Amino acid sequence: VAAAYGFALTAYHSKAKKKEDLMKEIEKSAEILRKTRPTAVNLFWAINRIMKKARETSGDAKAVAKAIVEEAQRMADEDIEVNRKIGEYGSKLIDDGNVILTHCNAGSLATVDYGTALGVIRAAWNQGKKIKVIATETRPKFQGARLTAYELERDGIPVTLITDSMVGYVMSKQLVNKVVVGADRIVQDAVINKIGTYNIAVLAHEHGIPFYVAAPTSTMDLNHSSVDVVIEERNPEEVTHLRSERIAPKGIGVMNPAFDVTPMKYVSAIITETGVLSPEVLKKLHGSLGR
């Protein structure tokens, strides 16, 4: 949706008169936006949707610009509706008294509003289920500590913060009933999500704890498999520095992949706005897509 509004800004500020001149500017914006991040697929979904809308709109540049702005707004509205539906479906998997572990931020701060994984938690809470949440801090960017803990605390949903290294500990102490996380991309054989998700999925599997992924169908990319996915490698200073303070010595190697790959065997189900899909259903769905 942020990418869609990027196009909306280009269109709104454009001085083009003819559609073809605006389209050149829009193409340039698309090129810039495509390069921002390689891993998540919603970005490309949004770019394609806006481009399609622009191409299909007839009239002068003004008419096309108006269509682009309206499409971006529609996508924002739809995103909230999609998240509410994900919450509605996903909440059926949550029982009264459950403790749910979540990773990174898949809440209203990561979406337009309501959230995917936090949408499931919010919906269950709003149904009166007395749930609790364990939020991983999510190194290196601390989205769990800074965003998820903030959102849940603000909503009055009990939340306990842990470091990523404590996931096995809380599971072994039987303090976790279910895991719910978001996704940046879902391919045939795997879920790609924030770095650390795969650790949690393996640990959940080992402890017999259901591992649910909550994500809109715009995250699905079933014509690709995990070998096709490029994992974004981010600035090493996110690992070696806290704000501007260096905590690790100079001269060492550093890895900073932003996402990891969780094979479908660790995923209990995927919660989308169209319902809850088991990995088996996904496989069949994929079959019907002709590959």
Next chain:
Amino acid sequence: VAAAYGFALTAYHSKAKKKEDLMKEIEKSAEILRKTRPTAVNLFWAINRIMKKARETSGDAKAVAKAIVEEAQRMADEDIEVNRKIGEYGSKLIDDGNVILTHCNAGSLATVDYGTALGVIRAAWNQGKKIKVIATETRPKFQGARLTAYELERDGIPVTLITDSMVGYVMSKQLVNKVVVGADRIVQDAVINKIGTYNIAVLAHEHGIPFYVAAPTSTMDLNHSSVDVVIEERNPEEVTHLRSERIAPKGIGVMNPAFDVTPMKYVSAIITETGVLSPEVLKKLHGSLGR
């Protein structure tokens, strides 16, 4: 050894003339030292060893004080020797070209010198094996980033720093051949070590990667099992704050266990100064101890 030197300081500064007066001061120091940390067993081993030495030494306070100082020095010397032997035995498990993942700091900064897990790595490196190390940063205290990366970089051993959340990622990319970690306590059925060790052990198991624990026999507490172990819970501000800056909202729950429990089924072998013990050997050893 630090506890032993605590006693040495008490003895050295004591104005007692009679042994029984010094013993009262030593008993008081023992009481203080015992309360410092509940989990690691070497602490209690050291306290008991110094107390025994003091009790068994005849003569006046001066003679006992001298014996305590000498015993502390002996323990420091022995620790280095023990670590060198751990390194020697452990290095046989390391092959040329191996990439070894380690957690927290089990190096010269965590021992008197040389280190346990890093002793194994140092010994292999000094034998000319071209190894590389992946060090986890080890939240919340960053011992991996601040200490292990520093030690290895200083010794010229190639080291790559990752966050704890990246362990599964590097294993799934087949970038890790072996895991070597230290231990704070080894009981009948489990290894107790820095929080995050259990995550790594489960992930290593899932990927078929050997998981080795390097620790002196003073870490062994085979008359107890994991249910007897008290896990130290530390200040929540280690999780919610970076130095003095708050990163998580007020009013949330926080957990900060300093250690976790890795069941023996995930441990490939334990490297001690007396040789390499498989969990099966440990079980038999335990049997011979009469329980």
